[in-house]
Amino acid sequence: MTAFSTEGQSDPTVQPVPAAVVEQVDAADVTLSNPKRAVISLGSNLGNRLDTIQGAIDALEDTPGLRVKAVSPVYETEPWGVDPGSQPSYFNAVIIVKTTLPPSSLLERGQAIEEAFDRVREERWGPRTIDVDIVSYADVVSDDPLLTLPHPRARERAFVLAPWHDVDPEAQLPGVGPVADLLAGVGRDGVLPRPDLELRLPE
Numbered sequence: 001m002t003a004f005s006t007e008g009q010s011d012p013t014v015q016p017v018p019a020a021v022v023e024q025v026d027a028a029d030v031t032l033s034n035p036k037r038a039v040i041s042l043g044s045n046l047g048n049r050l051d052t053i054q055g056a057i058d059a060l061e062d063t064p065g066l067r068v069k070a071v072s073p074v075y076e077t078e079p080w081g082v083d084p085g086s087q088p089s090y091f092n093a094v095i096i097v098k099t100t101l102p103p104s105s106l107l108e109r110g111q112a113i114e115e116a117f118d119r120v121r122e123e124r125w126g127p128r129t130i131d132v133d134i135v136s137y138a139d140v141v142s143d144d145p146l147l148t149l150p151h152p153r154a155r156e157r158a159f160v161l162a163p164w165h166d167v168d169p170e171a172q173l174p175g176v177g178p179v180a181d182l183l184a185g186v187g188r189d190g191v192l193p194r195p196d197l198e199l200r201l202p203e
Contacts (some may be wrong), residue, residue, distance in 0.1 A: 032065065032067065032098060032099070032100050033100060034100065035065075035067070035098035035099055035100050036098065036099055036100070036137060036138040037069075037096065037097070037098055037137075037138060038096070038097050038098075038099055038103075038106060038134060038135075038136065038137045038138070039094060039095075039096055039097075039134075039135040039136045039137075039164060039171070040060070040094065040095050040096075040097060040110070040132060040133065040134055040135060041092070041093075041094050041131070041132075041133040041135050041151070041154075041159075041160045041163075041164075042056055042057070042092065042093050042094070042095065042130065042131065042132060042133075043077075043090045043091065043092045043093075043128070043130070043131040043133075043159070044090065044091055044128065044129060044130050044131070045079060045087055045088045045089060045090040045091070045127050045128065046088065046127050046128060046129045047129050049090070049091040050074065050091055050197055050199070052117055052129055052130050053074075053091060053093055053130065053199060054199055054200060055117065055130075056113050056117065056130050056132060057071060057095060057199060057200075057202060058202055059113045059116065060095070060097065060109070060110075060113065060132075061202035063099075063101070063109050065099055065100040065101050066097055066098070066099040066100075066101060066106075066109075067097060067098050067099070068095055068096075068097050068201060068202050069095075069096045069097060069098055070095065070096040070167040070168070070201070071093065071095050071167070071199045071200070071201045072093045072094040072095065072163030072164065072166050072167045072199075073093070073163060073166055073193060073194070073195070073198075073199075074091055074092070074093055074163075074193075074194045074197040074198070074199060075091070075092045075093070075159055075162055075163055075191050075192060075193055075194060076089050076090065076091055076092075076191075076192045076194050077089060077090045077092050077158075077159040077190055077191050077192070078090075078190050079127070087127045088127065090159070091194070091197070092159040092160070092163060092191075093163050093199055094135070094160060094163040094164045094166075094167060095167075096167055096168060103134065103137045103140065103142075103147055103149060104146070104147065106134060106137065107134060107146070107147050110132035110133070110134065111132070113130065113132055114128075114129075114130055114131070114132050117129045117130040133151055133160075134147065134149070134151065135150060135151045135154045135160060135164070135173075136149060136150040136151070136154070136173060136174055137149050137150075138174075139174045140174065141174050141175040149174070150173050150174050150175065150176065154173060155173060155176050155182050155186075156186055157186070158183065158186050158187065158188055158189070158190065158191045159190075159191050161179055161182050161183040161186065162183060162188060162191050164179050165179050165180055165183050
């Protein structure tokens with residue numbers, strides 16, 4: 001396997017969200033009562049990866065009690081936990097949402113979206129059309145076996161930390177520390193920015 005390396009590089013495609021878009025999304029928040037901030041990681045390595053991730057973002061936006069606030073740039077990464085070359089590479093992204101759904105309902109919604117895109121759970125590190133993972137939910141720290149928060153492996157995954165840092169440089173992984181420090185610790189090897197690809201923030 002030839003690892004992607006972007007050590008020390010920043011993504012020149014990361015730009016502030018236009019003020020008009022921010023205003024539209026903020027205006028939609030009036031429909032939410034006391035929303036919580038959640039971070040969701042998306043990944044795909046089967047089929048039309050970019051369209052599938054965009055479809056998952058749109059499906060989340062269509063969820064009652066949820067608004068997508070930010071969408072990261074796209075990264076391409078080698079599959080995690082498998083032999084090199086045994087699977088196609090992944091497209092990965094992170095989104096930040098505000099939601100009134102409790103963590104358990106957000107998990108159910110994510111799993112329903114995975115099923116809608118024909119996600120098959122035959123092996124732990126198997127290829128997948130879409131992976132929807134809750135990385136963090138507000139400041140919740142929980143060891144509930146059904147949904148551990150924050151995600152127990154987020155701190156060691158550059159394909160989560162890099163796009164999260166892009167959309168929120170001051171982000172904190174609850175109970176662990178700054179995302180910037182965690183990303184500096186794991187490095188960016190194997191995580192390739194794809195400035196030629198773009199995901200849309202739902203309107």
